[in-house]
Amino acid sequence: xxxxxxxxxxxxxxxKYAIVLLVCFFLQNQVLSHVSFFGVHPMFIxxxxxxxxxxxxxxxxxxxGIVSGIFCDxxxxxxxxxxxxxxxxxxxxxxxxxxxxxxxxxxxxxxxCAAALLVCAFLQGFDFLFFSDSSLTALKIALLQVMFSLxxxxxxxxxCKKISAASRGMQ
Amino acid sequence: MKKxxxxxxxxxxxxxxxxxxxxxxxxxxxxNGRAGVVSDATGSVASPVRxxxxxxxxxxxxxxxxxxxxxxxxxxxxxxxxxxxxAQEELSSATQAEEENARLRELLNLSEKHSDFEYESAxxxxxxxxxxxxxxxxxxxxxxxxxxxxxxxxxxxxxxGQVIELGTSWATVRTIIDVDISIGVLVGEGGSxxxxxxDYNLMQSGCAKLTYATFGTQLVEGSTIYxxxxxxxxxxxxxxxxxxxxxxxxxxxxxxxxxxxTCEFSSLSQVFVVKEFIVVE
Numbered sequence: 001x002x003x004x005x006x007x008x009x010x011x012x013x014x015x016k017y018a019i020v021l022l023v024c025f026f027l028q029n030q031v032l033s034h035v036s037f038f039g040v041h042p043m044f045i046x047x048x049x050x051x052x053x054x055x056x057x058x059x060x061x062x063x064x065g066i067v068s069g070i071f072c073d074x075x076x077x078x079x080x081x082x083x084x085x086x087x088x089x090x091x092x093x094x095x096x097x098x099x100x101x102x103x104x105x106x107x108x109x110x111x112x113c114a115a116a117l118l119v120c121a122f123l124q125g126f127d128f129l130f131f132s133d134s135s136l137t138a139l140k141i142a143l144l145q146v147m148f149s150l151x152x153x154x155x156x157x158x159x160c161k162k163i164s165a166a167s168r169g170m171q
Numbered sequence: 172m173k174k175x176x177x178x179x180x181x182x183x184x185x186x187x188x189x190x191x192x193x194x195x196x197x198x199x200x201x202x203n204g205r206a207g208v209v210s211d212a213t214g215s216v217a218s219p220v221r222x223x224x225x226x227x228x229x230x231x232x233x234x235x236x237x238x239x240x241x242x243x244x245x246x247x248x249x250x251x252x253x254x255x256x257x258a259q260e261e262l263s264s265a266t267q268a269e270e271e272n273a274r275l276r277e278l279l280n281l282s283e284k285h286s287d288f289e290y291e292s293a294x295x296x297x298x299x300x301x302x303x304x305x306x307x308x309x310x311x312x313x314x315x316x317x318x319x320x321x322x323x324x325x326x327x328x329x330x331x332g333q334v335i336e337l338g339t340s341w342a343t344v345r346t347i348i349d350v351d352i353s354i355g356v357l358v359g360e361g362g363s364x365x366x367x368x369x370d371y372n373l374m375q376s377g378c379a380k381l382t383y384a385t386f387g388t389q390l391v392e393g394s395t396i397y398x399x400x401x402x403x404x405x406x407x408x409x410x411x412x413x414x415x416x417x418x419x420x421x422x423x424x425x426x427x428x429x430x431x432x433t434c435e436f437s438s439l440s441q442v443f444v445v446k447e448f449i450v451v452e
Binding site: 026028029030031032033034039040041043059062063066071074075076077078084085088124125128132133134137138141144145 | 182186189190210213214217220221224228297298299300301302303304306335336343345350351370371372375421
């Protein structure tokens with residue numbers, strides 16, 4: 001009787017997205033921590049949140065934004081709740097943008113990803129950009145971080161699109 | 172329609188409640204450096220994964236080094252043998268000086284100058300992926316008696332960081348080039364007091380900033396920087412680095428030093444956490 005209360009299709013989609021998220025975190029924290037480009041590490045978790053918001057709607061984007069944000073804040077010692085607050089907003093706004101302005105194609109996705117990555121990089125380096133003598137260095141690092149994250153963001157597009165297509169097929 | 176609106180509001184209310192609870196949980200637990208339940212659980216689950224990845228990376232680096240760096244290793248080995256011979260000669264004269272020192276202390280009835288450290292060795296399991304801080308994670312935590320604020324040194328006694336976050340079986344260490352570091356130091360032979368702080372520009376090049384030196388202190392390139400022992404977190408006498416360059420502040424009123432750490436972060440794999448220390452001057 002209680003099993004009928006659970007929406008197993010949505011649960012299946014959530015598990016698939018969670019697996020993609022885990023792979024992203026593994027790649028980000030374990031592989032890319034040993035790799036840097038001109039001394040800068042990529043940070044592409046916001047791209048996953050954008051993908052979920054884009055393909056499954058703003059509510060899904062917000063929820064996965066909270067989950068991703070919590071784990072990002074755990075991984076980045078200098079942040080307290082920066083990503084817990086910003087990533088749900090990123091996910092929600094991505095869903096809204098796709099509902100009203102953009103299509104779900106690769107170019108739109110990369111454009112929204114670039115904007116999201118730029119916002120997150122600026123939030124991370126906010127103190128250095130506006131309240132220190134290191135503004136130019138911080139700006140350079142922020143732009144490099146976005147630039148080196150975009151190729152990894154492109155890898156997330158297809159898996160999330162397939163998950164979303166499978167869910168629409170079920171409906 | 173009414174049911175749909177109620178359901179949507181319920182979803183948003185649920186999301187808002189989860190968000191507030193998450194923020195409060197993370198904030199409350201992070202204020203004293205002790206990792207919260209979620210952070211601790213995540214760190215504990217991720218620890219074996221980090222260890223496995225590090226073991227694989229070390230093996231790959233070993234294979235790469237054996238294949239492509241053999242000649243370099245041979246030259247390095249010859250140089251190290253030469254340095255070892257010099258060090259043994261210095262040790263011999265140091266032993267004589269130590270014996271003379273002991274005789275003189277006994278003559279003058281002075282207690283022996285010594286530093287007693289209680290160490291906990293740990294391996295570095297993960298370097299931060301952040302471009303805005305310089306931290307790493309080690310394989311030991313609260314269960315090994317480590318506390319927030321404990322200093323971290325290399326096997327040669329060089330200071331490399333300070334514990335800032337603690338889990339049950341892991342800890343996060345802020346390096347001495349991180350922007351939030353602040354250490355009381357002594358400069359060179361004269362032992363003038365100053366402060367070693369982090370600077371974002373200098374952090375990109377692996378350096379720290381020496382500033383707030385005592386009035387009249389002359390900063391000289393090549394001077395060695397030691398911890399002063401002030402603040403009770405860092406024992407006195409630990410080597411931090413040397414002054415690589417002396418620069419003028421933006422206002423042109425004062426100078427500051429660029430400290431190159433003695434510890435080589437790129438080759439660091441094992442560190443020692445100083446849990447307790449007694450320094451007798």
